[in-house]
Amino acid sequence: MMRTGTIFLLLTAVVACNQYRGLPEPEADNDWKVRPLQAQPQDLSGDPQRGLEYLIYGDYIGSGIPFEFLEKKLGDFQDTVLAREGNNRRLPYTFNAFSAPNGVEVVSGNCFTCHAGELNGEIVLGLGNSRSDFQDRMTFQARMMNFFVKLKYGKKKPERVAFNDFGHYYKAMAPKVQTDNPGVNPAFRLEEACANFRDPVDLTYRKDAHFRSMKYTLASDVPPLWNLDKKPALYYNGMGRGAFTKLLMQAAVLGIPDSTQARLVHERFHDVVAWAASLQPPAYPQQINPAMAATGQELFEEHCSKCHGSYGEDEHYPGKLVSLEVVKTDPYYARYFSSASGLADWYNRSWFARSAPQSRLYPSDGYMAPPLDGIWATAPYLHNGSVPDLESLLDSSQRPTYWQRRPGSHSYDYERLGWQYGVPAKGKGQQVYDTTLPGYGNQGHYFGDELSREERRAVIEYLKTL
Numbered sequence: 399m400m401r402t403g404t405i406f407l408l409l410t411a412v413v414a415c416n417q418y419r420g421l422p423e424p425e426a427d428n429d430w431k432v433r434p435l436q437a438q439p440q441d442l443s444g445d446p447q448r449g450l451e452y453l454i455y456g457d458y459i460g461s462g463i464p465f466e467f468l469e470k471k472l473g474d475f476q477d478t479v480l481a482r483e484g485n486n487r488r489l490p491y492t493f494n495a496f497s498a499p500n501g502v503e504v505v506s507g508n509c510f511t512c513h514a515g516e517l518n519g520e521i522v523l524g525l526g527n528s529r530s531d532f533q534d535r536m537t538f539q540a541r542m543m544n545f546f547v548k549l550k551y552g553k554k555k556p557e558r559v560a561f562n563d564f565g566h567y568y569k570a571m572a573p574k575v576q577t578d579n580p581g582v583n584p585a586f587r588l589e590e591a592c593a594n595f596r597d598p599v600d601l602t603y604r605k606d607a608h609f610r611s612m613k614y615t616l617a618s619d620v621p622p623l624w625n626l627d628k629k630p631a632l633y634y635n636g637m638g639r640g641a642f643t644k645l646l647m648q649a650a651v652l653g654i655p656d657s658t659q660a661r662l663v664h665e666r667f668h669d670v671v672a673w674a675a676s677l678q679p680p681a682y683p684q685q686i687n688p689a690m691a692a693t694g695q696e697l698f699e700e701h702c703s704k705c706h707g708s709y710g711e712d713e714h715y716p717g718k719l720v721s722l723e724v725v726k727t728d729p730y731y732a733r734y735f736s737s738a739s740g741l742a743d744w745y746n747r748s749w750f751a752r753s754a755p756q757s758r759l760y761p762s763d764g765y766m767a768p769p770l771d772g773i774w775a776t777a778p779y780l781h782n783g784s785v786p787d788l789e790s791l792l793d794s795s796q797r798p799t800y801w802q803r804r805p806g807s808h809s810y811d812y813e814r815l816g817w818q819y820g821v822p823a824k825g826k827g828q829q830v831y832d833t834t835l836p837g838y839g840n841q842g843h844y845f846g847d848e849l850s851r852e853e854r855r856a857v858i859e860y861l862k863t864l
Contacts (some may be wrong), residue, residue: 399412404533419614421612421614421730421836422734422737422738424733425729426729426736427763428735430532431717432720432721433718433721435630435718437628440642441668441671444669449667450523452554452666452669453670453673454480455512457494457497458650458666459507459652460499461560461654462498463547463561463564463696464557465485465495475488477490477491479521489505490516491521492503492508492511498560499560499659500556504564506564506653510527511527511530515620515625516807517680517775517810519808523677524623524674525776526622526776528581529777529807532577532582532583532584532617533577533578533579535576539572540572547561547565567651568652569590574591574611575615575833577615578838579838580785580830580831581619581778581803584617587616592740594607594609594740594744596748598745598747599749601655601749602656616731618781619780621634621768622771622775622776623677624679624771628771629717631766633766634732637735637759638759639758643755644664644757646671659825675732679771679864680772690855691859693859697857698860701848702845705767706767706769709771722764722765725765726841726842727765727782727842728782728784728840729763730836731837732761732762734737735761741759742761746759772864773864774814782839784840785840786803786816787816790812791843791846797833797840798833801823802819803827814858815861
């Protein structure tokens with residue numbers, strides 16, 4: 399019995415070591431503390447309504463599962479969220495039916511898989527989806543999907559041709575996006591996996607990978623889109639520079655056949671960026687104490703505005719990148735892209751960077767201090783979604799090591815500003831966030847600790863007004 403237990407522990411240790419192989423060193427050699435990022439002019443002249451229509455009907459993924467293949471499985475389902483027309487009315491709001499380049503109608507996920515969240519029973523477009531769960535392996539699902547589509551449609555059938563690109567990249571992506579925590583989103587792992595099998599110049603599929611990627615998945619919370627027009631750069635580490643039209647269409651690597659199709663998608667993303675820039679955050683739905691909020695505003699402007707900006711009539715957002723040495727939040731997400739991932743190198747040699755308008759990825763060992771419009775609705779907090787509410791963010795002694803979100807979108811704490819949660823015994827159970835895992839720590843951003851409890855409550859009251 400003793401020998402069996404010892405062998406089991408050794409095997410567990412070996413698996414853990416293999417899982418974390420490729421993680422970068424957490425310590426960054428920063429020779430800087432705070433960097434203001436220079437804003438670059440963005441084209442916001444598109445039509446917001448056309449942008450929304452493209453998001454909910456459009457072909458930006460390029461390929462997918464033949465609609466005919468899925469039709470019988472859809473039953474009598476009706477889309478009541480977007481109230482769409484045609485075959486899209488038979489799909490959940492997170493999927494689009496569209497024509498592939500060869501004219502076959504296919505189905506694939508859309509941007510609202512990640513960029514729409516549910517709050518108090520309502521779907522809010524532009525709010526990050528913090529309820530997604532990528533903890534289950536998708537490899538078997540990818541194999542079965544490829545097997546049955548290919549079984550039904552011969553090699554030269556137009557349905558098979560319309561599926562092929564999506565099938566290739568879904569198969570490449572599936573083993574790379576499994577996460578060890580609920581609610582986090584592996585968007586860059588998806589892009590990394592798909593880009594790894596694309597020619598950077600013409601974006602066509604290739605069988606051999608460009609670079610090695612580690613097994614362990616570092617994922618993040620999904621930020622809201624309604625702050626887009628304030629930002630000088632995109633993504634938590636500020637690495638997305640240049641044309642937002644290019645940076646926001648990167649989900650297209652999951653299925654577009656080549657750069658010819660990418661150009662057509664890009665033409666439509668001028669409208670998409672205009673739609674995102676037109677978004678306004680939802681208003682806090684309950685009573686706000688005006689006197690307390692006024693006190694909170696004074697405290698915020700004294701302690702927080704240098705990084706997070708000012709709000710109201712004289713709004714100003716400084717767009718600062720804060721080094722890991724200063725912010726002290728979990729370093730692995732930033733460190734992975736600055737020192738271990740091959741994505742930035744591929745991207746900066748690719749069609750995205752070399753064709754006009756240009757965009758590039760410049761990873762740094764730090765995180766952007768984001769604008770805080772609508773922050774009351776965007777729990778959980780920090781780049782990795784490791785802190786369930788704002789009260790815990792401003793008082794680090796309250797942050798739970800393990801926490802389990804209450805089910806349902808009505809389980810929101812409107813005073814602490816975040817999700818209601820329980821602390822599970824021994825950190826076990828369904829939908830438990832484990833902050834002891836690499837990349838998912840809840841440390842750092844200790845700036846609120848220097849305030850008194852009353853001062854923190856006042857700051858939170860003010861944040862309800864944004």
